[in-house]
Amino acid sequence: MRPYPSRPARRAVPAAALLLLLGAACPAVAADGEPDRDFTIEDPRIAESSGLAASRLHPGVYWTHNDSDDGPYVFAVDSRTGKTVATITMRGVGEPRDVEGMSIGPDGDIYVGDIGDNLDGSWSHVWIYRFPEPKALRDATVTATQYDVKYADGARNAEALMVHPKTGRVYIASKNEDGGGLYEGPARLTTGAPNTFRRVGEVPWVTDGAFSPDGGSLVLRSYFSARVYDFEDGRLGESRSLAAPFQRQAESVTYTADGSALMFGSEGAGGGVVRVEVEEGGKPTGDGQEKGKPSGSGSPSSGAGDGQDGDGKGHAGLGAVIIVGAGALWVALRRKRGQG
16 A cells, blocks of 8 residues: 655634533443543644544544545554544545535445545535445555535535435535535435536535434534524425534544544644534534533643633634634635635
8 A cells, every 4th residue: 555645734824702601411432431622633644634424433533534635544543642543545436526525325435525626616525426435444555436516506615424314314504605505416326427416505615514324414614603404305494503613724523433422533633533412313412502611621623612711701812712713714715726
């Protein structure tokens, strides 16, 4: 197997939001009997973690990948140590351009979305790669199936790919400064011809998304916020505003394998992943703004907290962070679009 090239992080975009305030449920439990927890990705090769998926075969393990033209690599990271326990090289998929999202389907296959397009329409098609989740955690080369993807209403940028855990249908959420769309793929992806995704809903700016394990909720996150949508018969229902952890570049989210928590990830060297509790089914209690707290392991990059110190002075500081972060985000996004 060709050695994996190490490389520094190329960019960092600040992001800010409050914590997701949800009710508690029985937590996902790793092999050592402890629940999945906050962790920091220790591997210096993973400098632009842009997607996250909880393993179905290996408790406490999360799959991730780098952004942009990193190569055909997917990593398994142990949440107990933050260390990479397997590096998977995909063969048979060509040269990835801008990998931005991943998900695991009901068949146990890992789906990787090469769906980024920083020029909002420069690619006539994008790709999805698919391979079975490895049964053993070791470095390996696997043969992946590559699917061509196009959108019924024209090319666009996207960073969120979600596979429904019951139907196996693939959804993509596009990313645009004026808001995006939720796109539904065909009932089955096929090779040999483009798979056309059709717009079935309107969504805000989205950097990643994830279905709850029962398929009844869809969480979509952005740099500064997150929303949970009821999801039924392939369509978005009512939504509620959630709050995501304070992270320097909020790029990924996934449910734990049992749906007891959300794991929010960030790009950047030493990227942090923050666990936030949810109630059964992945839905928040009340309006999502009153109760829950992160797991509290103190991940150094999470900045987790409710923005409120003991005498109630925290909100002004948080507001300042959000204003400054928004300005920096605008500049960074303009620079990113200019680079293509």
